[in-house]
Amino acid sequence: MSHGPRSGLAAVSSALLAMSRHLEVRDVLKTIVASARELLDAQYAALGVPDDHGGFAQFVVDGVSDAQWKAIGPLPRRHGILAAMLDDAAPQRLADVRRDPRFEGWPSAHPDLVDFLGLPIRDGDEVLGALFLANKNCPKPDGACGFTEDDEELLGILAQHAAIALTNARLYERSRELTIAEERSRLAHELHDAVSQKLFSLRLTAQAAARLVDRDPARAKGELQQVAELAAEAADELRAAVVELRPAALDEDGLVATLRTQVQVLDRAHSARVTFTGHGVRALPAAQEEAVLRVAQEALHNALRHSGGTRVDVTLERRGNGAVLRVGDDGDGFDPHTVRRAGRHLGLVSMRDRASGVGGRLTVESAPGKGTTIEMEVPGG
Numbered sequence: 279m280s281h282g283p284r285s286g287l288a289a290v291s292s293a294l295l296a297m298s299r300h301l302e303v304r305d306v307l308k309t310i311v312a313s314a315r316e317l318l319d320a321q322y323a324a325l326g327v328p329d330d331h332g333g334f335a336q337f338v339v340d341g342v343s344d345a346q347w348k349a350i351g352p353l354p355r356r357h358g359i360l361a362a363m364l365d366d367a368a369p370q371r372l373a374d375v376r377r378d379p380r381f382e383g384w385p386s387a388h389p390d391l392v393d394f395l396g397l398p399i400r401d402g403d404e405v406l407g408a409l410f411l412a413n414k415n416c417p418k419p420d421g422a423c424g425f426t427e428d429d430e431e432l433l434g435i436l437a438q439h440a441a442i443a444l445t446n447a448r449l450y451e452r453s454r455e456l457t458i459a460e461e462r463s464r465l466a467h468e469l470h471d472a473v474s475q476k477l478f479s480l481r482l483t484a485q486a487a488a489r490l491v492d493r494d495p496a497r498a499k500g501e502l503q504q505v506a507e508l509a510a511e512a513a514d515e516l517r518a519a520v521v522e523l524r525p526a527a528l529d530e531d532g533l534v535a536t537l538r539t540q541v542q543v544l545d546r547a548h549s550a551r552v553t554f555t556g557h558g559v560r561a562l563p564a565a566q567e568e569a570v571l572r573v574a575q576e577a578l579h580n581a582l583r584h585s586g587g588t589r590v591d592v593t594l595e596r597r598g599n600g601a602v603l604r605v606g607d608d609g610d611g612f613d614p615h616t617v618r619r620a621g622r623h624l625g626l627v628s629m630r631d632r633a634s635g636v637g638g639r640l641t642v643e644s645a646p647g648k649g650t651t652i653e654m655e656v657p658g659g
Contacts, residue, residue: 293317293436297443306447307338307407310399310440314411315340317436318429321413322389328364328405332356342389349387358382359396363408369397369430373423375412393418395425395433401441409437480508533567533601534559534594537574541592548582550590550607557595566656569636570594570603573629577605577652580625585609587649599658600638606651611644629654 293313297306307325315323322341329335337353356364358380363370372378375394384391396410411433414424487501528536534556541554562570574592581590587609594603626642629652633640638656 289317290432290435294439297439302450303444303447304336304338306440306443307336308340310409310436310443311338311340314409314433314436317432318395318411318425319415320395320411320425321415322391323409323411325399325407325409326354326356326360327407328356346387346389350385351387354384359394359410360408363396363398363410364405367398367400369395369434370410371395371423371425371430373418373421393424395423395429397430397433397437399437399441399444401445406441406444409433409440477508477512480505480512483508528564528567528571532561533570536571537592537594540575541578544578544582550582550588552578552582552590552592554592555594557593559594559596559601560599560658562601562656562658563636566600566636566638566658569632569638570601570654570656573632573640573652573654574603574605576625576629580652581605581607581609581650585611585650597655600656601658603654603656604651606649608649611646611648611650613644613646 293316296309296313307327311323311325314320314325320341322339324337324339326334326338327336333355334353339347342350354360359370359372359375359378362380372394373392375381375391391412393414394410394412395414396408398405399407399409411425414429416424418424483501483504487498487505490498490501531539538554538556541552545552561567578590578592581587585607587607590605590607592603592605594601596602626640630640633654633656636656638654640652640654642650642652644650
């Protein structure tokens with residue numbers, strides 16, 4: 279088979295590896311489209327994922343600039359050739375799509391498509407999407423399609439692997455959604471336990487102050503000071519919860535910037551000094567970055583709530599292809615011989631689980647009166 283500049287088994291293998299490398303659905307869609315266009319040497323490629331309302335939930339193109347795509351307008355509806363690809367398992371190979379009786383036109387800014395090759399991406403009976411290419415870069419005899427039977431066969435192989443990659447990406451995203459739901463549930467329980475107790479204490483203290491304000495103003499003043507302290511602690515708990523609810527910042531800002539921002543928030547919210555230092559850390563795989571962030575949050579929470587220290591220092595530095603996180607405080611510390619009890623109290627078990635879950639390790643150094651240092655090392659990609 280000949281398929282332009284990228285022909286042969288090596289090109290096919292490269293395309294399949296590229297598809298399997300991504301876990302996010304959008305990234306998989308883009309890789310499928312780009313791989314198909316390159317392998318079959320076409321000017322344009324697109325992949326549409328149908329919704330339940332006669333349109334497309336996602337539509338990814340390759341060979342069209344952002345400005346052109348914006349000028350084209352809304353996503354297409356499922357009609358004409360697109361509908362045929364979704365409803366019929368047979369490939370659609372046309373010498374001129376504009377002359378097909380099912381052709382219903384396109385927006386004025388849409389590029390002219392001539393020869394056309396498309397087929398559905400299926401997982402069993404489920405149609406995951408419609409993949410098509412247009413305008414093959416090759417000489418075309420009058421009235422003939424540039425796409426060949428070999429191209430059709432190759433696109434069919436690519437579509438089979440695309441179905442696997444898309445299914446895996448969907449499963450991954452669902453798994454992440456479940457993980458996020460579990461994290462939110464855990465946070466809700468912690469928030470309820472911590473903040474509700476403080477609010478209950480605040481209410482009782484305020485009631486006591488109200489009873490004392492006339493007969494013992496001095497004691498009432500002390501109770502009101504306690505109210506202010508409890509209210510500040512409750513606000514700190516809420517700030518910490520808001521920070522933990524936003525791991526999406528990792529995708530937008532990266533691990534270093536996200537940690538720095540969270541440390542700055544905690545430094546403003548607590549009386550203890552909280553600092554962050556980062557040294558030459560490269561981007562890590564998504565799972566590693568999320569694990570590092572979660573362990574940092576747990577360690578910071580422990581240090582600020584339980585250690586009694588005046589300072590908490592967070593460092594993140596490069597080690598080989600990976601990174602090392604350290605969270606150290608100058609607080610009360612604890613006896614390593616009682617680590618089982620302390621582990622339950624400080625969430626060390628969950629932190630170790632997070633570290634081991636991404637191929638890393640977590641160590642704890644502490645002694646009574648000597649503070650505590652949590653260190654987590656994770657490998658790179």
